Amino acid sequence: AVSLLMFDIDHFKIINDSRGHAAGDQILRAIAALAVRHVRSVDYVFRWGGEEFLILTPRTGLSEARAVADKLRDMAERHPFPDGVRLTMSLGVAEHAQGEALEDWLTRVDKAMYAAKRGGRNRVEAG
Secondary structure: OEEEEEEEEOOHHHHHHHHOHHHHHHHHHHHHHHHHHOOOOOOEEEEEEOOEEEEEEEOOOHHHHHHHHHHHHHHHHHOOOHHHOOOOEEEEEEEOOOOOOHHHHHHHHHHHHHHHHHOOOOOEEEO
């Protein structure tokens, strides 16, 4: 099995607008570093665009991927970011289905992440 996590920093635009783009860039670097430090050596962390990131987790089923996502969400919520910024993230997780096209897999994980946002943010949803 292989799973994909997609996460987005909740209310990042407010951080960028109130503290400036340089501070926003610092936050993006810090969240990327946090993600890289807290995944396995076989996992891959990518910036997908804006404040969205992907984590590819080989040999990982949906329940394990969800546990990884919950741990990362909790760590981000408790982490002291630059300038005392506190933040949360919304995450989607999806296990790859045999024969599924990459675009369809990405669509499922993206929809799961947006379901987490619609559900109140600072949460994990599976797609």
